[in-house]
Amino acid sequence: MKTWSRSETIALANQQCTSCHGIGLRVGRKCSLKPCNCVLRAIFRICYNRYRELAVKEKYLTKATLEMSASHHRRTVWGRRDEEYLADFYLVSKRHLNEIEWGVFRYYFLLGADWKLCCSRLSLDRGNFFHMVYRIEQKLGLVFRELEPFPLFPLDEYFYGTTRTPVQANTPRPVAEARPSISKPRRVTPIRPPVTEEKPADLPDQKAA
Numbered sequence: 090m091k092t093w094s095r096s097e098t099i100a101l102a103n104q105q106c107t108s109c110h111g112i113g114l115r116v117g118r119k120c121s122l123k124p125c126n127c128v129l130r131a132i133f134r135i136c137y138n139r140y141r142e143l144a145v146k147e148k149y150l151t152k153a154t155l156e157m158s159a160s161h162h163r164r165t166v167w168g169r170r171d172e173e174y175l176a177d178f179y180l181v182s183k184r185h186l187n188e189i190e191w192g193v194f195r196y197y198f199l200l201g202a203d204w205k206l207c208c209s210r211l212s213l214d215r216g217n218f219f220h221m222v223y224r225i226e227q228k229l230g231l232v233f234r235e236l237e238p239f240p241l242f243p244l245d246e247y248f249y250g251t252t253r254t255p256v257q258a259n260t261p262r263p264v265a266e267a268r269p270s271i272s273k274p275r276r277v278t279p280i281r282p283p284v285t286e287e288k289p290a291d292l293p294d295q296k297a298a
């Protein structure tokens with residue numbers, strides 16, 4: 090289970106939330122900090138909005154990119170990130186939802202039906218339908234954030250491969266980043282461009298001889 094920090098959840102939390110009061114964290118069992126449901130719903134909506142953008146995007150705009158493989162071999166592989174995201178979003182959702190939730194998810198989120206059509210199709214009343222929509226958003230928000238080994242959220246990590254390395258408060262700065270010392274100036278190698286070899290003036294011209 091991944092850890093959650095306040096600096097991450099506070100940007101996603103609903104400021105009017107009565108559970109977390111805009112902090113995004115709440116105390117769970119054994120005094121552990123858990124993400125608030127408003128944060129999980131925000132994560133789901135961010136991922137869902139990207140899914141919708143990519144689903145309607147013209148296919149000629151997508152491109153294959155060369156990426157570094159995450160395996161220990163560190164090979165570079167070709168990939169189509171947009172299509173991979175669409176497939177991951179669909180398959181991860183299907184795997185983690187039960188049959189009734191998947192029905193609601195498919196009609197309401199994937200096919201874009203309104204709540205009246207969903208309720209009549211799935212034989213649900215309005216209250217139960219929206220309770221289920223909230224539950225799906227919370228469930229998938231947590232899954233998208235905690236999925237191993239490659240979570241769907243944050244999106245920049247998924248699409249651009251930036252890694253989130255936690256910085257310890259007591260960790261000294263690396264030597265390479267430290268300011269250079271004044272007493273030991275850096276040794277500078279002078280640039281010596283190649284020059285053309287000049288013929289000495291006193292030698293006679295061979296062609297003329």
Ligand SMILES: [Zn+2]
Nearest residue numbers: 106109125127
């Ligand atoms: Zn909240």
